[in-house]
Amino acid sequence: MNYFLWILVVLILLVIFRVIKGPTIWDRVLAFNLISHKFIIFIVIFASIESTTFLLDLAIIYALFGFLGEIFLIMFLADRVRGGKEE
Amino acid sequence: MIEIISNVIISIGIFFLIIGVFGIYKFKDFYRRLLVSSKVDTVGAITILIGVIIRHGFSFFSAKTLLILALILILNPLTAHILLRTAYVSGHLLENEDNKKGD
Numbered sequence: 326m327n328y329f330l331w332i333l334v335v336l337i338l339l340v341i342f343r344v345i346k347g348p349t350i351w352d353r354v355l356a357f358n359l360i361s362h363k364f365i366i367f368i369v370i371f372a373s374i375e376s377t378t379f380l381l382d383l384a385i386i387y388a389l390f391g392f393l394g395e396i397f398l399i400m401f402l403a404d405r406v407r408g409g410k411e412e
Numbered sequence: 413m414i415e416i417i418s419n420v421i422i423s424i425g426i427f428f429l430i431i432g433v434f435g436i437y438k439f440k441d442f443y444r445r446l447l448v449s450s451k452v453d454t455v456g457a458i459t460i461l462i463g464v465i466i467r468h469g470f471s472f473f474s475a476k477t478l479l480i481l482a483l484i485l486i487l488n489p490l491t492a493h494i495l496l497r498t499a500y501v502s503g504h505l506l507e508n509e510d511n512k513k514g515d
Contacts, residue, residue, distance in 0.1 A: 351499040373464045381476040392487045403498045
C-alpha cells in the first residue's frame, strides 16, 4: 500500500521538471494544476493508509483553495501576457 | 479479499496518472498537452477514489472521499477549460498550417 505513495512522489517530481522546462508560461500553469491534483490524491491515499478521517478535510480545503488560487493566477497572467493591448 | 480488490483498482488509477504524465512529455504543443493530461488525470482520480471508497466500505471516511470525488469531478474540467480559453484568448497561437511554430 505504501508503494502507491512513492509512485505518486515520483510522478510529482516529473511534473515539477515539466514546470521548470515548460517553454511557455501556460505550460507552467498547466503543470502546476497537475501537481496540486496529484497532491490531493496523495493526501487521500495517505489518509486511507492511516485510516484517519480528519486528513480528508485537508484534501477538500486544498482542492477548493487550489482551484481558487489558480483562477486568480490565470486571470493575472491573461492581462500580463497580452500586455494590455485590446483586440 | 476487499483489500486485494481495492489495491488492484487503486493501481489501475495510478496507471492512468502515469499515462497523464507521459502525455505531458510526449506532446510538443501546449493545447495537446492540456487536452490529454486533464482528462486522464480526472479519470485516474475517479478510479483511485473509488478504490479507496471500496477499501473503507460504508463509513464517514468513504462519505468524505465521495465528496472529494465530486469536487474533483467539478473543479478539474473547469480549470482545464478556463486555462485553455484564457491561453487562446490572450494570443497563444494554435499550431496550424500557416504558422508552424505555434508558440
